[in-house]
Amino acid sequence: MTKDIVVRPSSLTTFASCPRRWAARHMQDEVRAAGYTLAQGRATHVGAQIGTAVHAAASHTLAEKMRRGGDLGTDADAEEVGIEAFRERVAAEGCDWDTITGDPDTAQKQIRRMSRVWRRSEAAAGNPLMTEERLEAEVRPGLIASGQMDAVMTGDPDASIRDTKTGVSRRANALQYGTYGMILRAHGHNPGEMIEDYLPRVSIRKEQPPVEAHSVDIIAAQEEAWEAIEALAATVEEFRRRCADPNSRPPNMAFRANPADSLCAARWCPAWGTDFCRAHIQAPRSADEKP
Known part of the structure; x- marks a missing residue:
């Protein structure tokens, strides 16, 4: 049976700015169950x-x-x-x-x-x-x-x-x-x-x-919220589909990352620098590359 998605209204803004940061904060159990690591909780x-x-x-x-x-x-x-x-x-x-x-x-x-x-x-x-x-x-x-x-x-x-x-x-x-x-x-x-x-x-x-x-404007806000909810649900469903299919594309990529987001930093995001989000992981230097 498919698990219901439970969303806090205050978290929708996070999803809109960076879906991967949203998942790292609000789907930690499922993210870790999929084999990814996340940073430990920060103050x-x-x-x-x-x-x-x-x-x-x-x-x-x-x-x-x-x-x-x-x-x-x-x-x-x-x-x-x-x-x-x-x-x-x-x-x-x-x-x-x-x-x-x-x-x-x-x-x-x-x-x-x-x-x-x-x-x-x-x-x-x-x-x-x-x-x-x-x-x-x-x-x-x-x-x-x-x-x-x-x-x-x-x-x-x-x-x-x-x-x-x-x-x-x-x-x-x-x-x-x-x-x-x-x-x-x-x-x-x-x-x-x-x-x-x-x-x-x-x-x-x-x-x-x-x-x-x-x-x-409560009517306009509801219309915007509905679109965000639809996008969130589709993204979570795609992540779960990829987790269930070993031949699919990487599950973490179902959640779009936004490295330009103002809160994209280790201070704010438990995915930052982990295998769940490699947007800031640098490639190793070659042997002849100067530091």
């Missing part, structure tokens, strides 16, 4: 760890609002939830620091002020229908989209999806949001609006910028 970048912390504080805030009938609870409680989430993730995964966030003390200061700014933005002003609730839907035969939306807000007449993003720069996330729309429709809700709440991560020597609310 998670501090940007992702802070993003997790801010999401935890935001989710706590909305959960309190639902529980208390509109009251957000205290800043201190939400911040502590975020700090604890940060500590747990760093203990489990390590942390790859950068020049904006160079140590745990700096990270915690950033988490506190980012959480506080988020709580005073319109992102926290609506009426939450659900927060951080994982939903799944079969969006095509054999492919399950499994997503955990930051918040679904009640609307008139349609629900709205709000997603918080943090980082040093804003990136395009339409593929993720379009898949969220598909999942929500499968569960009986009509997503009439999609809003990304972007919260910049900046040096603590600078003032924390406010949340930027960006409206996303």
Whole structure:
């Protein structure tokens, strides 16, 4: 029986930029079972760890609002939830620091002020229908989209999806949001609006910028997501077909590599420099070649 493909909406952007990096991150068991090696897990970048912390504080805030009938609870409680989430993730995964966030003390200061700014933005002003609730839907035969939306807000007449993003720069996330729309429709809700709440991560020597609310065309995003899902499913199926046929072309080549991708580096990709992706493996020098 063919194994279902389970896709996280947030991973579709990775597939679009480099399918082989996507496979190395999200199909590790199958890749290794096919005889390929992958690099061992590396520490998670501090940007992702802070993003997790801010999401935890935001989710706590909305959960309190639902529980208390509109009251957000205290800043201190939400911040502590975020700090604890940060500590747990760093203990489990390590942390790859950068020049904006160079140590745990700096990270915690950033988490506190980012959480506080988020709580005073319109992102926290609506009426939450659900927060951080994982939903799944079969969006095509054999492919399950499994997503955990930051918040679904009640609307008139349609629900709205709000997603918080943090980082040093804003990136395009339409593929993720379009898949969220598909999942929500499968569960009986009509997503009439999609809003990304972007919260910049900046040096603590600078003032924390406010949340930027960006409206996303949910219909166009769903159309783009559908095309990406179709391409992903076809690629995974081709990889599996090649694995089952010893006379076929190399299975890893079913996943197109993109060496020009900005995240094509050992720091970001477990396929980099391995036999699963030889795009950066140099040929051995000949005996008479000068170093």
